[in-house]
Amino acid sequence: MxxxxxxxxxxxxxxxxxxxxxxxxxxxxxxxxxxxxxxxxxxxxxxxxxxxxxxxxxxxxxxxxxxxxxxxxxxxxxxxxxxxxxxxxxxxxxxxxxxxxxxxxxxxxxxxxxxxxxxxxxxxxxxxxxxxxxxxxxxxxxxxxxxxxxxxxxxxxxxxxxxxxxxxxxxxxxxxxxxxxxxxxxxxxxxxxxxxxxxxxxxxKLSDQDIQAYLQERHALTPEQAAEYSFLADGNLIEARSLVEHEANNNAELFAEWLRMGFKGDVLGMMGFVDKAASWGRENQKNFLRYGISFLRECSLLLSGADALVKLPPRTLDTARKLSANVLDLPMAEAIISELELAHYHIERNANPKILFLDVSLQLIKTIRFKSFPKGTQHIYN
Structure with missing residues (x-):
């Protein structure tokens, strides 16, 4: 070596x-x-x-x-x-x-x-x-x-x-x-x-630039894919490799669309999303939830006025700015992050993915549409 x-x-x-x-x-x-x-x-x-x-x-x-x-x-x-x-x-x-x-x-x-x-x-x-x-x-x-x-x-x-x-x-x-x-x-x-x-x-930790360059060189990813994976890996090359191995979804677009459906109260759209998410496999489901948690934390920085600390790729940053301006506020972002962290915990313990994503989707609608941030909510997949 x-x-x-x-x-x-x-x-x-x-x-x-x-x-x-x-x-x-x-x-x-x-x-x-x-x-x-x-x-x-x-x-x-x-x-x-x-x-x-x-x-x-x-x-x-x-x-x-x-x-x-x-x-x-x-x-x-x-x-x-x-x-x-x-x-x-x-x-x-x-x-x-x-x-x-x-x-x-x-x-x-x-x-x-x-x-x-x-x-x-x-x-x-x-x-x-x-x-x-x-x-x-x-x-x-x-x-x-x-x-x-x-x-x-x-x-x-x-x-x-x-x-x-x-x-x-x-x-x-x-x-x-x-x-x-x-x-x-x-x-x-x-x-x-x-x-x-x-x-x-x-x-x-490894810099996002180092991981992005590695993914482009060794795994022939596009700059956009490499930027998304390096953001999600957060300096961990083991995690970046795992994302390349298991990733089958465009998490940036999927997660933004999921938030929009929650904002519109689109229950039928949510049901379609739940069916799709249930078919991804456990690693891809975990990656999606991790992406959502990381993305919302970056949105929280935007909402707090700490734009200089945000490290989202350019295209995803534009989406985050729009969502932060038109949909999210800090209590809402924190509440959704808590829901996603809990869902990730249960996915790791083999919760039924269809029931889990249905529950999280309903909680998302409740949080965004009604600005309700309950603590200690009883979940149907517990």
Whole structure:
């Protein structure tokens, strides 16, 4: 994994390269990010750059013996730790190392759902247990086999259980030429004793422009499609890919038309919409609802006079301005967002889609036509 393989994050790449050039590599680092920002790939590319035999000013060479092994995740001085699902056959992370490598070779933009699906874990509880902590200490006590630096990349240290205290000493006083990189999503879920021993690098969300360019280049989307998907993904490349995989609807037009039907009180039109929405499939239904939530939040910014913060694509922005001027007000937007969030919650839990979208449509008419914003409404799909 080279820096050039990672989408966007140019400032972070330059910062990491500079730490190597100036020999300012902290022995314990925490890459803090959101899902889909590329933090895991950055950690791997950083480790590869450190151990590259012919590094350039901007990246590892990709061709030396060290880089070739890093590209396949088989370098003897590169170690991974990650949450796993313990069983009689799986005691520590290395017991599912082949599955981990296979996943990374396909894609380093992964989240816990991706990993769970790879292991067919269903509803099992994942963690990084005490046995894994002891295995880490054992592996890092050995001298480096080939590279100058042994590297341990721990993905999602939030899943460490109480055995994490066993790692504190080795993280604070590691063997010579040892680097810990923790890749996390939730700082508040990491043990404070562990957090205090690391240098934090915050990895921002990907920009809409970076995701849009990626979708146009890799998935041959039109600029309009790519702009809509990047807006909905909100900096998460995993989400953007999921939208490309599952998307079958023009959410921008569909959602605007749905709001107009609610404004007109067009019950017959709503019934036709409900039949159509019920046929989309669960992922597309969730995408539609997520789009609606994001769209209305942008409308709320327009209604609040914060036009400069709105990041809708141009054509969709024009629709949002018209709806905000002629249909919506802030309490109405907030009420509809609450309805959509609740509907998304129930779709994820396999609610009957026809009943659900009928109920939400009726609530939409009630909210828009009668400006009624009831709290704690009893829904017919509960």
């Amino acid at each position: 080279q820096f050039k393989d990672i989408i966007g994050q140019q400032a972070i790449k330059e910062h990491l390269i500079q730490t190597v050039k100036e020999n300012r590599i902290s022995h314990a680092q925490l890459f803090l990010s959101c899902d889909g920002s590329g933090a895991l790939g950055l950690a791997i590319a950083y480790a590869q750059y450190i151990n590259c035999l012919n590094k350039t000013a901007t990246d590892s060479c990709g061709t030396c013996s060290s880089c070739r092994k890093y590209e396949r995740y088989i370098h003897p001085d590169l170690h991974f730790s990650y949450p796993f699902f313990a069983s009689k056959d799986v005691k520590v992370a290395v017991d599912v190392l082949e599955e981990w490598r296979s996943m990374l070779l396909q894609n380093t933009y992964v989240d816990m759902n991706s990993w769970r699906a790879r292991l067919n874990a269903e509803n099992k509880q994942a963690n990084i247990n005490i046995a894994e902590c002891h295995d880490i200490i054992k592996k890092l006590s050995y001298k480096a086999f080939e590279g100058d630096t042994k590297v341990l990349i721990m993905w999602l240290p939030e899943y460490l259980d109480r055995g994490a205290n066993a790692l504190l000493k080795i993280i604070e006083e590691p063997p010579a030429h040892t680097l810990f990189i923790l890749v996390a999503n939730h700082q508040d879920q990491i043990l404070s004793t562990l957090l205090s021993r690391t240098q934090i690098t915050k990895i921002p």
